[in-house]
Amino acid sequence: MKNAFAIVTLSALVSACAVVPQEQAAPAPDAAAPAPAPAPAPASAKAVPPGEKLPNIELTSDLFYKLTKAELDFKRGQWQSAYVSMMVLAQQTRDPRLARRASEMALSAKQGNEALSAIRLWRELAPESDEAAQYFLGFAVLGDDLSEAEQLFAQRLQAAPAMGRPLLMFQMQQFLLRAKDKAGAFGLMERVLKPYLNTQEAHLVLAQGANAAGLAERARAEARQALELKPDSELAVLTMAQMLQDLDGAQQLFAGFLQKHPAAREVRSAYARLLVEQKQYDKAREQFQILLKDQPDNPGTLYALGIMSLQGQDAKAAEDYFKRYIAVLESQPDPERDPNKALMLLAQIAEEKGDLDGALAWLDKIATDDPRATLSARLKRVHIVARKGDLDGARAQLKEITATDTAEQVQIVQAEGQLLRDAGRAVEAFKTLQDGVLRFPNSPDLMYDYALAAEKLGKVEAMETALRKVIESVPDNHHAYNALGYSLADRNVRLDEAFELIDKALKMAPGDPYIMDSMGWVLFRMGKLKEAEQSLRQAYALRGDAEIAVHLGEVLWAQGDKAGAARMWREARAKDPKNDALRSTLARLNASI
Secondary structure, three states: OOOOOOOOHHHHHHHHHOOOOOOHHHOOOOOOOOOOOOOOHHHHHHHHHHHHHHOOOOOOOOHHHHHHHHHHHHHHHHHHHHHHHHHHHHHHHHHHHHHHHHHHHHHHHHOOOHHHHHHHHHHHHHOOOOHHHHHHHHHOOOOOOOHHHHHHHHHHHHHHHHHHHHHHHHHHHHHOOOOHHHHHHHHHHHHHHHHHHHOOOHHHHHHHHHHHHHHHHHHHHHHHHHHHHHOHHHHHHHHHHHEEEEEEEHHHHHHHHHOOOOHHHHHHHHHHHHHHHHHHHHHHHHHHHHHHHOOOOHHHHHHHHHHHHHHHOOOHHHHHHHHHHHHHHHHHOOOOOOHHHHHHHHHHHHHHHOOOOHHHHHOOOOOOOOOOHHHHHHHHHHHHHHHHOHHHHHHHHHOOOOOOOOOHHHHHHHHHHHHHOOOOOOOHHHHHHHHHHHHOOHHHHHHHHHHHHHHOOHHHHHOOOHHHHHHHHHOHHHHHHHHHHHHHHHHOOOOOHHHHHHHOOOOHOOHHHHHHHHHHHHHHOHHHHHHHHHHHHHHHHOOOHHHHHHHHHHHHOOOOHHHHHHHHHHHHHHHHOHHHHHHHHHHOOOOOO
């Protein structure tokens, strides 16, 4: 069970039993003497859980010894003897906290049956304890017989005031989500909630229960009834959208609801996320902007708009949103929000616009309490230092990084290979990655980088062998299919196989502009110029990459559109003046721009 109990210390247990026995009470004070100060209440009396009535127990030396021994046994890993001792003491003293402690011991040892026995005793000793009831329900719904749970759910709802019932209904639903018998759990819900069908909450819970049991039509009917009872309820419309199991239908439902209730923030947030899921990024961005207008400092909305802006290739807007996001978190710290991702993205934006010092400044802000984020930041820093022209310094920094596991060791090898490749030291890059593959032969990512390094040196056979190993070990790695297919297309060999590989990659990742680029290139090699142009234009619209522009320019050139080709090549040169593909293409075609 999740976070079973807070551990009760030995001192707390001892203080729970430290009640002065009646026969040792102080004698009545002499009339002439001053009245004695009142005896202090036991420390545990201030922390008695609601609904638990404690017995009046004398803390004898024997009881103290048994409590101490049980705790020491448990600390030494002897949970059985500790558990048995605590159960016996709970039965003898009738103190519910000792039964609670026994249940903790069993839960810590992952002994479900023993934990349930202790929780049953705890409930027996403290029948009014809501905490004991909740832990009992947590176990009861996991069994094959739900009758005990049903009786307790019904009792709790009946005893609760009307205002408190909705919360108990939703708690019941959460408990029953864990039940093995989903149909049985739904039947339980129907019987227990029958007296409360005039409430919206009962229908919402029944909708979720029917959905869990696979009763789609019933789930929709219950959600519809909830919405009819409260047409302005955001929770009801969100539940209805979930039960529709139809993205287009949910989109229409949200849009219609927001026309009538434009202030419905939760529905608007769900609508915006749904639009993102459907890749309707412009519409999603509009919805997030409406949300931001109402709450200008909402960190979730700021972050979402930053991501949306990056998706729309609006780096300036993305930078502004992420800066505001960081500023909000600095003024209003939120443990649920992680600034590190936004800081990494700000560093990336700064790097892409050539502000390398600015990128380093953002990286300096990344917290060191997250090892993975720290590693990513250090690797990014190494990359930027190399871009500034200090390759030796970058490699020295790389060697200072201490990897904590194999995955991090692989990342460091990959980073060094990338540094050398970017610096034009292709032979050293290949050797570094080759050594890495020998050290970590089971890393598909490292094998993939090694394949690209081999291709750069014209080691085609080594490249193909490596990529096929990646495909064999990770059959859904679309990057490997794409790389192998593109290599064949670029060499103008085995074009049918190249098309098949790239087509498979595109089906795995249909929105990937780089795979669209590969598809356009293989279609060009196959002589399908119009189809090639269409694919490349789609790719370039999604990602204005220099190499895609080079390919599109060559396709236009082949179709006789020399002006269009030159325009694309000029755009490529503006994006990356040193692009190898651009230089080789212009030289091969004897073209000028």
